[in-house]
Structure formats: C-alpha cells, structure tokens
Amino acid sequence: MRPATYYILASLAGEPLHGYAIAQRAGELSDGAVKITAGTLYGALDRLADQGLVVVDHEEVVNGRNRRYYRITDDGLHAMAEELASMRSAVAVGEAAIGQFKLGTVL
Amino acid sequence: MRPATYYILASLAGEPLHGYAIAQRAGELSDGAVKITAGTLYGALDRLADQGLVVVDHEEVVNGRNRRYYRITDDGLHAMAEELASMRSAVAVGEAAIGQFKLGTVL
DNA sequence: GTCTATACATCGTTAGGCGATATATGGTTG
DNA sequence: CAACCATATATCGCCTAACGATGTATAGAC
Numbered sequence: 001m002r003p004a005t006y007y008i009l010a011s012l013a014g015e016p017l018h019g020y021a022i023a024q025r026a027g028e029l030s031d032g033a034v035k036i037t038a039g040t041l042y043g044a045l046d047r048l049a050d051q052g053l054v055v056v057d058h059e060e061v062v063n064g065r066n067r068r069y070y071r072i073t074d075d076g077l078h079a080m081a082e083e084l085a086s087m088r089s090a091v092a093v094g095e096a097a098i099g100q101f102k103l104g105t106v107l
Numbered sequence: 108m109r110p111a112t113y114y115i116l117a118s119l120a121g122e123p124l125h126g127y128a129i130a131q132r133a134g135e136l137s138d139g140a141v142k143i144t145a146g147t148l149y150g151a152l153d154r155l156a157d158q159g160l161v162v163v164d165h166e167e168v169v170n171g172r173n174r175r176y177y178r179i180t181d182d183g184l185h186a187m188a189e190e191l192a193s194m195r196s197a198v199a200v201g202e203a204a205i206g207q208f209k210l211g212t213v214l
Numbered sequence: 215g216t217c218t219a220t221a222c223a224t225c226g227t228t229a230g231g232c233g234a235t236a237t238a239t240g241g242t243t244g
Numbered sequence: 245c246a247a248c249c250a251t252a253t254a255t256c257g258c259c260t261a262a263c264g265a266t267g268t269a270t271a272g273a274c
Contacts (some may be wrong), residue, residue: 002261006197013204020221021127029200035195039176039263042223064270065221077208084201090113093136095118101184108231129250146232149254171239172252
C-alpha cells in the first residue's frame, strides 16, 4: 500500500469525511508531508471502494457543492492494521541496519 | 520508496553484497515477508545506481559464476534514514487513528 | 471582476514491482 | 547419466498506483 492510500484510510479512521476533507486531513496528519491531489484522491477512493476498504456513507449538498462522505470498513481497518505491522517491522529492520553500519564505520 | 527498494538498501547497510545475496538477505531481514525476484532486483539495482544510492563495489567469479557486489553510498544511507523517518511518522499516525476509532466504537 | 477555496472528474504519463523467460554453472538425487 | 535444483545475472512486458494537468462548477473575498 502506497503512502497516499494509507493516509486516506488513516484520515477516515476517526470519522467519515468527504473527498476534499480527506485530502486536507491527510495533509494535517502527516504535518504537510503527504499532499494528496485530486488525481490521486478520487482514483484511490474508487479503488478502495472496489476493494471494500471504504464505502460511501452518504452525500449532502453544502453551499451548492456536493459532498460525498466515505466511511472506512472493517476490512479497511484490517488492511490498515496490516500495513501498520509491516511498517513497524520495516522500521525495526532499518534501525538495526543503520545502527550496524554506523558501528561498522567506527570500528 | 517501495518496500523492495527499502529492503535492498537495508540489506546493503551491513556490508556489500552481490545481487542474489541481496535478495536472500532481504527475505531474511523481513522474515520471509519481502520476496525480491530477479525482475525486481536488477531493475531496482540499476535505478539505485543511477540515483547514486548504491555503487558497484567490485566483481568476482565464484564457481564459474560472476558476482557483482554493490555497496550503499552516503546518499543511500540518507535516503534510507529519510524513509525510516517517514515510516515512523506513518506508524504513529496509524496507531493514533486506530486507537481513536476503537475508542469511538466503544463510546 | 478577478482570485481563491471548495468539490468532484478524467486523462496521460511515469515509476516501480513482478511474472516470465533466457542463459550458464555446478552439485544432488534418482 | 539424466533430470533437477540452487546459484547468478539479464531483459521483456504487464499492471498498479501516484500524480500533474485540465476541466467544470459554486461562492465568498478583495
């Protein structure tokens, strides 16, 4: 799972959000590091919906603009948890690897 | 950076290795989770070399088979450290998001 | 009146992973 | 001794996903 996809799911773990709000939330969560543009966002949401990781919760019109709210599913939470576990392992491996390298250069 | 690329760098952080050994080491480091096949491996090594994240250290012939050893560069270590930082953040965000979700379902 | 934020849609390009295939050596196993 | 498997690198083509660009539309700010 790519970072954009992961942050979309993470953004939805708190509460259902509409597309545009998801992109903003992802930016906040990552402290500006992850910028999800329209091209990435709607493609990813379609894909995630196809995979059953998110579902459309409801739609509403605010100020003449339509908002389509997405909600994360149980499968979506599981997928996120698995990705989380993979990243934890990768972090541990990377820390050990870099630590070993630094030790190697000193000795 | 995709997992395959990350694990290739991590495999080289300890010591220079030849291609085939990198693939094996990546499998060991990830406890079998990351399987780097030939198609992924040599393409990734070419890319990493183009980007200056690894360099060819030396070559040798063992049992009639050529071994091309790659070494990670300072840039490669920096790239790895950055990826590590990104993943740490992503893990923290994911943990907070899932925690918040579980709390939400209980209340 | 123009600019910016909001909100969704779609196209084309690019990067990267991955299976498949190829080539070659040498040890193992039947 | 033949078939198979591990070692070792190379290359092709497919597919997924990200992403920039572009388009449409509304509404408020300046």
